[in-house]
Amino acid sequence: MRMKHRGKEMVLLLAAVLPALIAPLGATDIFKARMFTGRAPVEPSVVSIRIEIESWTTPGEIRQLQDVLSQTGIEAMLNTFNGMKKGVVRFMYARGWNLPIHTAQVVPTEKGKKIVLMLNRQGWDPGAAQTGSRHYFMCIELNLNEKGKGEGRFYEDAQMELDSTLGTIKLGAYDGAPRSLPQVQEVIKKTPGS
Numbered sequence: 001m002r003m004k005h006r007g008k009e010m011v012l013l014l015a016a017v018l019p020a021l022i023a024p025l026g027a028t029d030i031f032k033a034r035m036f037t038g039r040a041p042v043e044p045s046v047v048s049i050r051i052e053i054e055s056w057t058t059p060g061e062i063r064q065l066q067d068v069l070s071q072t073g074i075e076a077m078l079n080t081f082n083g084m085k086k087g088v089v090r091f092m093y094a095r096g097w098n099l100p101i102h103t104a105q106v107v108p109t110e111k112g113k114k115i116v117l118m119l120n121r122q123g124w125d126p127g128a129a130q131t132g133s134r135h136y137f138m139c140i141e142l143n144l145n146e147k148g149k150g151e152g153r154f155y156e157d158a159q160m161e162l163d164s165t166l167g168t169i170k171l172g173a174y175d176g177a178p179r180s181l182p183q184v185q186e187v188i189k190k191t192p193g194s
Contacts, residue, residue: 028087029053030187031142033152036180049181051117051140053087057103059167066164078136082120089119089140103169112145116170118160135159139171148186153178
């Protein structure tokens with residue numbers, strides 16, 4: 001009798017825990033892109049990028065950033081921003097880098113969607129000369145059609161604008177020319193049986 005009771009407990013425990021373990025595996029949204037480096041012939045002229053978004057920034061999180069900024073200043077807001085882990089941008093070549101994404105929002109457009117990713121400004125290319133900066137962030141904007149294809153831009157020295165009323169984030173001012181991502185493709189996850 002005791003064995004049957006333990007068997008039922010184990011089945012109930014697995015039924016409760018298993019979905020929590022499996023759900024995060026399928027929750028990541030993935031985008032592949034190609035980016036012009038502007039460094040040929042010394043470096044590859046085009047590199048592949050893989051963007052993995054584990055969760056999307058909510059309007060409440062944007063309001064939280066705005067509240068922290070207005071109440072306690074930029075350093076506290078940066079600490080809150082750094083605590084937000086939304087995914088990673090992976091540069092897929094020998095000298096590549098993995099950059100953490102701190103905010104990720106998707107905005108519907110007439111012909112698809114626009115994705116705005118904000119990251120801390122940092123040196124991502126070990127071979128590039130580091131320059132002075134006026135801004136704290138980097139931004140990646142992707143413009144995709146209804147089929148998940150499109151183009152994007154990578155702003156290496158950007159300002160972030162928060163709209164706490166709408167709960168949105170967008171690119172503000174930026175320095176330097178953005179790098180072009182002429183080919184962006186959302187990776188469609190296949191579900192079993194499809």
